[in-house]
Amino acid sequence: MPGRIITITSGKGGVGKTTATANIGVALARRGQRVACVDADIGLRNLDVVMGLENRIVYDLVDVVEGRARLRQALIKDKRLPELQLLPAAQTREKSAVNEKQMIKLCDDLRREFDFVLIDSPAGIELGFKNSIAPADEVLIIVTPEVSSVRDADRVIGLTEASEKSSPKLIINRLRPAMVRRGEMMDTADVLEVLAIELIGIVPEDETIITSTNKGQPVALEDRSVAGAAFTHIAQRLLGEEVPFQVFDESDGLMERLARLFRRNQ
Amino acid sequence: MSIVSFKGTREGLAITFGEGAWHDVLNELATQLNRPSAQSFFQGARVLLETGERALDVAQIEELIALLAQHRMTLTAISGEAHTRAAFEQVRATMPAPPESLAEETREASAPNAFGKHALLVQRTVRSGQNIKYAGTILVIGDVNPGAQVVAEGDVIVWGKLRGVVHAGAAGDDNAMVGALILAPTQLRIGKQIARAPDDKRARQFPEVARVRDGRIIVEPWIAS
Ligand SMILES: Nc1ncnc2c1ncn2[C@@H]1O[C@H](COP(=O)(O)OP(=O)(O)OP(=O)(O)O)[C@@H](O)[C@H]1O
Ligand SMILES: [Mg+2]
Numbered sequence: 001m002p003g004r005i006i007t008i009t010s011g012k013g014g015v016g017k018t019t020a021t022a023n024i025g026v027a028l029a030r031r032g033q034r035v036a037c038v039d040a041d042i043g044l045r046n047l048d049v050v051m052g053l054e055n056r057i058v059y060d061l062v063d064v065v066e067g068r069a070r071l072r073q074a075l076i077k078d079k080r081l082p083e084l085q086l087l088p089a090a091q092t093r094e095k096s097a098v099n100e101k102q103m104i105k106l107c108d109d110l111r112r113e114f115d116f117v118l119i120d121s122p123a124g125i126e127l128g129f130k131n132s133i134a135p136a137d138e139v140l141i142i143v144t145p146e147v148s149s150v151r152d153a154d155r156v157i158g159l160t161e162a163s164e165k166s167s168p169k170l171i172i173n174r175l176r177p178a179m180v181r182r183g184e185m186m187d188t189a190d191v192l193e194v195l196a197i198e199l200i201g202i203v204p205e206d207e208t209i210i211t212s213t214n215k216g217q218p219v220a221l222e223d224r225s226v227a228g229a230a231f232t233h234i235a236q237r238l239l240g241e242e243v244p245f246q247v248f249d250e251s252d253g254l255m256e257r258l259a260r261l262f263r264r265n266q
Numbered sequence: 267m268s269i270v271s272f273k274g275t276r277e278g279l280a281i282t283f284g285e286g287a288w289h290d291v292l293n294e295l296a297t298q299l300n301r302p303s304a305q306s307f308f309q310g311a312r313v314l315l316e317t318g319e320r321a322l323d324v325a326q327i328e329e330l331i332a333l334l335a336q337h338r339m340t341l342t343a344i345s346g347e348a349h350t351r352a353a354f355e356q357v358r359a360t361m362p363a364p365p366e367s368l369a370e371e372t373r374e375a376s377a378p379n380a381f382g383k384h385a386l387l388v389q390r391t392v393r394s395g396q397n398i399k400y401a402g403t404i405l406v407i408g409d410v411n412p413g414a415q416v417v418a419e420g421d422v423i424v425w426g427k428l429r430g431v432v433h434a435g436a437a438g439d440d441n442a443m444v445g446a447l448i449l450a451p452t453q454l455r456i457g458k459q460i461a462r463a464p465d466d467k468r469a470r471q472f473p474e475v476a477r478v479r480d481g482r483i484i485v486e487p488w489i490a491s
Contacts, residue, residue: 151412151413152394154393154411154413155413157393158393158394158395158396159395161390194411194412194429196409
């Protein structure tokens with residue numbers, strides 16, 4: 001059976017597309033799926049850094065598209081998970097170095113060898129976004145619980161629907177339960193109310209993501225990480241498992257927990 | 267089957283060519299598009315062409331595109347025989363991309379209503395960056411999100427939350443109205459009047475209607491009268 005091509009995109013930049021691609025890739029591979037992560041952010045590649053594979057790059061996506069390298073030569077095997085491979089982006093080229101047709105062809109070749117092809121989309125709604133969406137069977141939209149991020153996600157959902165893809169699914173990233181409780185951050189319901197698409201994951205704000213990103217060790221490699229568990233749940237849902245959505249409470253400050261205890265006992 | 271038939275789809279207006287000489291097809295299409303009642307119905311639509319077994323060459327497709335363009339219609343796809351599709355790909359490579367707006371997709375739902383005006387029915391969430399314009403009344407079954415725009419020469423009725431920019435009576439008709447289950451637009455215009463949401467407005471959770479009275483936009487609960 002040919003693999004599924006899933007594009008991870010957002011509209012607004014810096015909301016966690018690359019982080020999500022790496023971690024969902026890791027989580028799927030840990031469950032025995034053959035996964036190719038494709039960095040479509042040509043000119044601003046960093047999926048390789050997040051996955052800790054930067055120093056192994058010989059050829060990149062543009063080399064494959066332009067026929068200088070075969071797919072097999074450009075794909076980098078993950079050092080920890082044999083099922084996981086990365087197709088890095090070119091760093092010295094521009095988005096216009098590839099077109100939609102080439103992306104479709106490339107991903108069709110990949111899906112013959114892999115169960116999942118995960119595409120890390122660049123930010124924005126221009127050429128790079130269109131190239132990333134063109135081959136997708138499924139689209140995951142990342143949003144942070146902020147008005148501007150939600151607005152941009154809405155725009156991208158509209159564009160995805162217009163390109164005749166099945167309805168995209170939503171990942172809410174960097175949720176801070178304590179802020180939500182204080183009414184300082186949109187909660188899941190607020191975001192869903194505007195975007196009105198299916199939710200596939202909620203990932204809390206988690207400091208370990210920053211350190212793990214710097215080390216090139218995606219959090220989904222570890223079982224203890226809160227964000228890692230959230231990404232694993234997304235992978236499970238992609239595989240059709242029913243996983244209840246977690247309620248995040250632990251990350252509250254101690255004072256707040258005490259305050260709530262106190263209130264409850266009154 | 268007639269030589270040219272029309273069908274509304276989610277992606278746009280589907281036009282099917284039956285059997286017959288090419289110039290008969292073109293003539294029939296031109297006649298259909300020129301019918302006065304068809305004018306607002308077709309204006310601006312995205313067209314998906316079904317050509318069946320008929321082989322069209324580049325020149326014929328260009329002829330078609332030119333005819334459609336007279337009605338501000340865009341040919342976005344052809345399904346049919348392989349040569350025809352190849353010719354279309356060739357033409358399309360030299361064409362500018364079609365507009366991304368989905369405004370036209372729902373044109374097929376347009377029909378004269380009880381007031382003799384045409385109404386456009388939109389059954390989906392109208393999302394940020396999307397723009398719906400229509401020369402009659404617009405009825406949205408769904409939400410109009412912030413960053414979306416709905417502009418009607420007639421009324422605008424939203425069976426959902428209206429949070430984008432809305433303009434009713436856009437050709438200058440102060441008698442037009444805007445109604446919504448939750449009326450919380452970023453900006454609301456009727457005819458020549460403009461109102462924007464007060465910066466601290468909390469949306470009221472009951473249907474409201476906006477009209478112009480004495481040169482000002484007034485919002486009141488929407489109750490059957
Ligand atoms: N759940 C999280 N908790 C804490 N930090 C996070 C979380 N998700 C992402 N980050 C941090 O946010 C920053 C941006 O993340 P990332 O690079 O994945 O975003 P992106 O959408 O790919 O950005 P770009 O649009 O530039 O490609 C990174 O520093 C990352 O470590
Ligand atoms: Mg990125």
